[in-house]
Amino acid sequence: MKKILGVMVLFLALPAFAQAPVGNAQAGKAKTSMCEGCHGVPGYRTAYPHVYRVPKIDGQQPVYIVNALQAYKSGARSHPTMQAIAQGQSDQDMADLAAFYSTLNQ
Numbered sequence: 242m243k244k245i246l247g248v249m250v251l252f253l254a255l256p257a258f259a260q261a262p263v264g265n266a267q268a269g270k271a272k273t274s275m276c277e278g279c280h281g282v283p284g285y286r287t288a289y290p291h292v293y294r295v296p297k298i299d300g301q302q303p304v305y306i307v308n309a310l311q312a313y314k315s316g317a318r319s320h321p322t323m324q325a326i327a328q329g330q331s332d333q334d335m336a337d338l339a340a341f342y343s344t345l346n347q
């Protein structure tokens with residue numbers, strides 16, 4: 242029974258993967274101007290508007306970055322700035338940004 246369930250989940254999940262846009266790191270780089278002030282390229286410290294902790298996104302798995310952005314967009318994750326930013330992004334924008342940030346190694 243467990244095995245059958247596992248196979249079913251796989252089949253249900255596959256179309257979702259197939260539809261996810263493929264990220265282009267080059268295109269993503271061009272979209273980071275909005276992120277740099279806080280997430281910094283490279284590094285992740287910010288001194289504006291005051292010093293506060295910004296999570297490091299450089300070198301994260303693309304799927305981790307996309308999931309986080311989708312969660313801000315849907316409201317599942319709340320942070321006023323990140324929600325506003327994610328709401329202006331298409332799935333392609335997120336995939337491109339994720340592709341770029343995942344190539345950065347700290």
Ligand code: HEC
Binds near residue numbers: 279296338
């Ligand atoms: C005004 C500052 C600011 C800007 C601009 C900004 N971010 Fe963020 N970002 C934050 C903060 C603060 C958090 C942590 C919020 C929280 O606690 O959920 C965050 C969280 C994230 C996360 C989740 C990271 C994790 O480990 O959970 C991702 C991914 C992310 N930002 C991507 C981006 C991208 C891509 C851009 C540009 C399109 C961007 N951010 C622009 C401040 C910013």
